[in-house]
Amino acid sequence: MPKPHLAMLLALAAAAGVSFFSPHFDPYHLDVLTGIGINVILAVSLNLVNGHTGQFSLGHAGFMSVGAYLSAGVSVFVAPRLLGDLAAAGAGAQGGVFLLALLVGGLAAALAGLVVGVPSLRLRGDYLALVTLGFGEIIRVVFQNIEVLGGALGLNAIPAYTSIFWVLAFVALTIFTVGCLVNSTYGRGFLATHDDEIAATAVGLNTTHYKIVAFVVGAFFAGLAGGLYGHFKLTITPTGFDFTKSIEIVVMVILGGMGNTLGVVLAAILLTVLPELLRPVAEFRMIIYSLLLVLLMLLRPQGLFNFRPRGPAGLRKSGP
Amino acid sequence: MSEFLQQLLNGLSLGAIYALIALGYTMVYGVLRFINFAHSDVFMVGAFLGYYLGRLVPPETLWGGLVVLLAAMLGCALLGIVIERLAYRPLRQAPTLNVLITAIGVSLLLEYSGQVLFGAAPRTFPRLFPVANFELGGLVLSTNQLVVILVAVLLMLGLQFVVYRTKIGTAMRAVSLNPRAAQLVGVNNDVVISFTFGLGSALAAAGGILYALNYPSIDPLMGVMPGLKAFVAAILGGIGHIPGAALGGLLLGTVETFVGGSQWSTYKDAIAFAVLIVILLFRPAGLLGRVAVEKV
Numbered sequence: 001m002p003k004p005h006l007a008m009l010l011a012l013a014a015a016a017g018v019s020f021f022s023p024h025f026d027p028y029h030l031d032v033l034t035g036i037g038i039n040v041i042l043a044v045s046l047n048l049v050n051g052h053t054g055q056f057s058l059g060h061a062g063f064m065s066v067g068a069y070l071s072a073g074v075s076v077f078v079a080p081r082l083l084g085d086l087a088a089a090g091a092g093a094q095g096g097v098f099l100l101a102l103l104v105g106g107l108a109a110a111l112a113g114l115v116v117g118v119p120s121l122r123l124r125g126d127y128l129a130l131v132t133l134g135f136g137e138i139i140r141v142v143f144q145n146i147e148v149l150g151g152a153l154g155l156n157a158i159p160a161y162t163s164i165f166w167v168l169a170f171v172a173l174t175i176f177t178v179g180c181l182v183n184s185t186y187g188r189g190f191l192a193t194h195d196d197e198i199a200a201t202a203v204g205l206n207t208t209h210y211k212i213v214a215f216v217v218g219a220f221f222a223g224l225a226g227g228l229y230g231h232f233k234l235t236i237t238p239t240g241f242d243f244t245k246s247i248e249i250v251v252m253v254i255l256g257g258m259g260n261t262l263g264v265v266l267a268a269i270l271l272t273v274l275p276e277l278l279r280p281v282a283e284f285r286m287i288i289y290s291l292l293l294v295l296l297m298l299l300r301p302q303g304l305f306n307f308r309p310r311g312p313a314g315l316r317k318s319g320p
Numbered sequence: 321m322s323e324f325l326q327q328l329l330n331g332l333s334l335g336a337i338y339a340l341i342a343l344g345y346t347m348v349y350g351v352l353r354f355i356n357f358a359h360s361d362v363f364m365v366g367a368f369l370g371y372y373l374g375r376l377v378p379p380e381t382l383w384g385g386l387v388v389l390l391a392a393m394l395g396c397a398l399l400g401i402v403i404e405r406l407a408y409r410p411l412r413q414a415p416t417l418n419v420l421i422t423a424i425g426v427s428l429l430l431e432y433s434g435q436v437l438f439g440a441a442p443r444t445f446p447r448l449f450p451v452a453n454f455e456l457g458g459l460v461l462s463t464n465q466l467v468v469i470l471v472a473v474l475l476m477l478g479l480q481f482v483v484y485r486t487k488i489g490t491a492m493r494a495v496s497l498n499p500r501a502a503q504l505v506g507v508n509n510d511v512v513i514s515f516t517f518g519l520g521s522a523l524a525a526a527g528g529i530l531y532a533l534n535y536p537s538i539d540p541l542m543g544v545m546p547g548l549k550a551f552v553a554a555i556l557g558g559i560g561h562i563p564g565a566a567l568g569g570l571l572l573g574t575v576e577t578f579v580g581g582s583q584w585s586t587y588k589d590a591i592a593f594a595v596l597i598v599i600l601l602f603r604p605a606g607l608l609g610r611v612a613v614e615k616v
Contacts, residue, residue, distance in 0.1 A: 142590070
């Protein structure tokens with residue numbers, strides 16, 4: 001069996017193991033671990049767009065919100081109508097509904113990614129960043145105006161389907177998919193688009209195609225993470241997915257070293273744990289967080305966890 | 321008809337504020353080619369400086385208001401220069417993305433420091449200028465709107481003078497055109513960049529106070545939305561293009577006010593971004609910008 005597949009199976013087994021022993025864990029630690037898992041999915045999927053393909057997107061939270069709302073919609077409105085009361089239906093039926101809800105959320109987010117990506121990927125750099133940010137904000141305002149989904153107050157009473165097993169399993173699946181995609185022959189196109197778009201076009205690669213694929217796949221996993229998030233927090237509001245959230249994810253990617261999956265995973269873990277560790281100094285914790293961010297950029301501009309001297313290109317490229 | 325004119329007036333006074341903030345974004349982008357996310361928080365600091373300084377002068381006097389305005393502009397200019405010196409200058413050779421993240425870090429730092437220093441609860445902004453309403457053939461014009469429009473116009477004319485008629489302005493344009501060539505002909509880039517940050521931050525402070533005069537509830541996160549919209553305005557006009565920023569700001573403020581007054585008012589916050597997307601898809605360099613062809 002190829003190495004990545006083996007690693008994936010091992011990760012799934014580990015997820016089942018953690019899930020089996022989860023009653024013995026402190027619930028607070030489990031919550032933090034769930035938060036870490038969701039952030040890892042978001043960061044790794046954004047890394048495909050921002051890191052590997054080099055298209056700077058600032059709208060990831062928008063896709064996450066599409067996934068969160070649509071999947072919550074499925075489990076709150078659609079499933080009870082089709083299957084009746086699910087609380088009585090047992091874990092099997094609940095798991096099935098949850099998977100279906102996540103799939104719907106992910107596909108809807110992927111569709112949103114396609115709709116956003118096709119027009120905006122004609123733009124580059126800061127302009128692309130801004131347009132994706134704009135789309136993210138528009139998605140937020142649209143959800144604020146959909147009364148069925150709770151409007152500005154948000155959607156409540158989402159069933160608590162997210163368990164540590166699902167989160168870890170989807171973390172493994174995300175890393176596996178993105179890793180295999182990028183390391184395949186086909187996936188070299190993403191890196192080529194990132195390294196030098198003009199040269200890539202000159203050797204006959206359809207860079208627009210690669211950009212859109214990266215965007216859609218990234219959006220799919222963001223939607224999945226959104227679904228997990230909704231069924232974990234049990235209540236979602238449009239303001240929870242504003243551009244501060246997008247920036248949080250972007251920071252994880254950049255801190256981890258763009259295009260470096262392991263680094264991005266570590267950065268996502270660090271940036272989720274750090275605010276928790278700083279809780280004792282509650283008032284000052286966000287000040288310390290932002291100060292650390294600035295200092296890290298000044299002292300380790302190549303990303304905190306990027307140890308390869310050459311690194312995936314782009315870190316060598318300077319701005320203007 | 322009079323309602324239309326009234327909305328137009330309201331829109332222009334909001335647009336003038338967006339324009340003031342947008343100018344700072346566009347100037348910094350002109351010389352350094354990056355989005356200064358912290359700019360919207362300098363705007364917030366400007367409003368808070370106005371709040372605290374406003375207690376020291378008698379309320380509702382013209383001289384008091386002007387003194388507070390100038391003092392806040394000076395304070396924010398210093399803040400902008402310090403931010404550039406400490407956070408951005410060490411990254412002069414780094415990739416744009418790193419500078420962008422640093423800017424986001426500085427922005428968060430200012431916001432959260434603001435929440436600790438000023439408290440997260442909104443505060444009521446004092447009445448700095450004399451308050452009265454004039455009626456002009458069915459139109460209601462408040463002194464605050466008048467102050468906003470007058471101050472904004474004066475500042476923009478002043479900026480136009482600085483950029484096109486002074487030595488430092490010529491140097492700014494030179495750095496924006498080609499930093500290395502500017503250095504070769506004896507321009508001290510560091511000084512010019514510091515000056516640009518100071519100038520942009522002063523305009524943001526003025527924008528902050530004018531905004532707070534019209535929407536007198538201020539809090540440490542007040543800068544986020546106006547900042548984003550002002551940035552949209554800068555792009556709309558063509559980033560790096562000074563008259564473009566003014567035009568974009570006025571346009572955006574007007575459109576937003578009209579949408580806010582219509583049955584689609586709940587979509588007000590989305591409209592700025594919708595306008596941005598449409599403009600960028602059809603005129604990617606903005607209304608007044610020129611498309612630069614990338615050479616290999």
